[in-house]
Amino acid sequence: MSQVLLAAEGLQRRLGGRRVLDGISLNLERGQGYVLSGDNGSGKSTLLRVLAGLEAADAGVLRFQGEQTQLPRYPDSWRPRAVYVHQHPYLFHTSVAGNIAYGLKARGEPRERWLHKVEEAMDWAGVREVAAVPPQKLSGGEKQRVAMARAKVLTPELLLLDEPTANLDAEGRRRVMDLLARLYAEGVSVLIACHDRELIELPGVQRLHLENGKLS
Amino acid sequence: MGLLEPTREAFALLFRGDPELLQIIWLSLWLSIAAIALIAPPAIALGVLLAKRRFPGQRTLVVLAQALLSFPTVVIGLVIYLLLSRRGPLGSFELLFSPTAIVIGYMVIAFPILVVFTVSAVQGADPRVFETARSLGASRMRAALTILWEVRFGITAAIVNAFGRVVSEVGCAIMVGGNIAGLTRNMPTAIALETSKGDFAQGIALGMVLMAIALGINVVMALLQGEGGLK
Numbered sequence A: 001m002s003q004v005l006l007a008a009e010g011l012q013r014r015l016g017g018r019r020v021l022d023g024i025s026l027n028l029e030r031g032q033g034y035v036l037s038g039d040n041g042s043g044k045s046t047l048l049r050v051l052a053g054l055e056a057a058d059a060g061v062l063r064f065q066g067e068q069t070q071l072p073r074y075p076d077s078w079r080p081r082a083v084y085v086h087q088h089p090y091l092f093h094t095s096v097a098g099n100i101a102y103g104l105k106a107r108g109e110p111r112e113r114w115l116h117k118v119e120e121a122m123d124w125a126g127v128r129e130v131a132a133v134p135p136q137k138l139s140g141g142e143k144q145r146v147a148m149a150r151a152k153v154l155t156p157e158l159l160l161l162d163e164p165t166a167n168l169d170a171e172g173r174r175r176v177m178d179l180l181a182r183l184y185a186e187g188v189s190v191l192i193a194c195h196d197r198e199l200i201e202l203p204g205v206q207r208l209h210l211e212n213g214k215l216s
Numbered sequence B: 001m002g003l004l005e006p007t008r009e010a011f012a013l014l015f016r017g018d019p020e021l022l023q024i025i026w027l028s029l030w031l032s033i034a035a036i037a038l039i040a041p042p043a044i045a046l047g048v049l050l051a052k053r054r055f056p057g058q059r060t061l062v063v064l065a066q067a068l069l070s071f072p073t074v075v076i077g078l079v080i081y082l083l084l085s086r087r088g089p090l091g092s093f094e095l096l097f098s099p100t101a102i103v104i105g106y107m108v109i110a111f112p113i114l115v116v117f118t119v120s121a122v123q124g125a126d127p128r129v130f131e132t133a134r135s136l137g138a139s140r141m142r143a144a145l146t147i148l149w150e151v152r153f154g155i156t157a158a159i160v161n162a163f164g165r166v167v168s169e170v171g172c173a174i175m176v177g178g179n180i181a182g183l184t185r186n187m188p189t190a191i192a193l194e195t196s197k198g199d200f201a202q203g204i205a206l207g208m209v210l211m212a213i214a215l216g217i218n219v220v221m222a223l224l225q226g227e228g229g230l231k
């Protein structure tokens, strides 16, 4: 059996009088891929955001690599290890490289160290051709790939991707899927929210379905 | 008397670079810039705090700042006068009728403008900015600075606006500065008081400079709005 990376127990979240997360427990294993399906409004984004510490849960316990927290408290040190990528990623008003370097700079890495990592990440995501384009002018697929590079460059243990292929054309989707497969092959755990069950095909991926606040 | 002669004289003063005129313009700009530079960091920091954090009294503070916006500057001048006057609580510093007193007045006038503009700029920022920054490991402080960067046009507009307000206001500068030549006489007080003594040429020349500054500020604001609209 693989090692549990992130365990959640009894996650509760009420929004607008509805139990969006109704006592959810799950174990995410190291190097494993997960596809989280569910209808629009079923709470996929909410679950991902709670796991990433961006949204408070009303109750629940998280364990990340043996360290435990009682929600809504969420340790700052976990965040860059479990990075969340928005469905429509926000790219900062700097260059593509500046975006990718953001987390490395926040971490206090010296320039000579992050410069090389940023170059590598740009190649990895295939965004070097658009490196000179202002990020706001990129296509949806290019933005998604820059956001994935920006997260991946931090070597997180878990990536939480919110509908990464939604609203992309066939070519954009193919390129994002290709990156997902490579992340996965490199041993990064990925949890991908997506409302179409068939969309995400990765070898050995586990499927989770969210309905009425429960996982199945 | 006709307007033609003083106007001609005003142009003459401007093009000749009349030392007294330049001194007044220089003092005006310098006092305004100093006041904005001193008050902008704390005012912007408070604006971010008021926009991002929920705490008791937060709404009240924002409403208070908005109310201060429409406070007559002459009343602000009066309050500072009373505080700084010989018998006032801060009288021992002997600041009344000094450039420092004007700078203090300008800081008080600029403060609510900077706070209110910053609050609205930060509240208008995309919520994904803060979330993205935090998820990538930024501290709250760094994430707040990232928001300021993303709304930098709004913040610049706040600063330009505050500068425009103080550089042209009369009431407070007369009250606490006293229009002392070479020390506290700035553009608006010189126009208001020297004109009443019959020196029209200087008033017209300074008026044209103030108009040019106001025009420049409007152009900058229009450009900033254009830039902000790009997002």
Ligand SMILES: Nc1ncnc2c1ncn2[C@@H]1O[C@H](COP(=O)(O)OP(=O)(O)O)[C@@H](O)[C@H]1O
Pocket (backbone or CB within 6 Å): A015, A016, A020, A038, A039, A040, A041, A042, A043, A044, A045, A046, A047
């Ligand atoms: N801030 C909020 N206030 C009230 N209801 C919300 C809020 N955010 C999300 N919701 C509701 O929570 C439910 C789950 O939303 P979400 O997690 O975005 O679903 P999904 O990602 O599966 O489409 C939806 O019904 C949505 O309307």
Ligand SMILES: [Mg+2]
Pocket (backbone or CB within 6 Å): A044, A045, A046, A087, A162
């Ligand atoms: Mg969603």
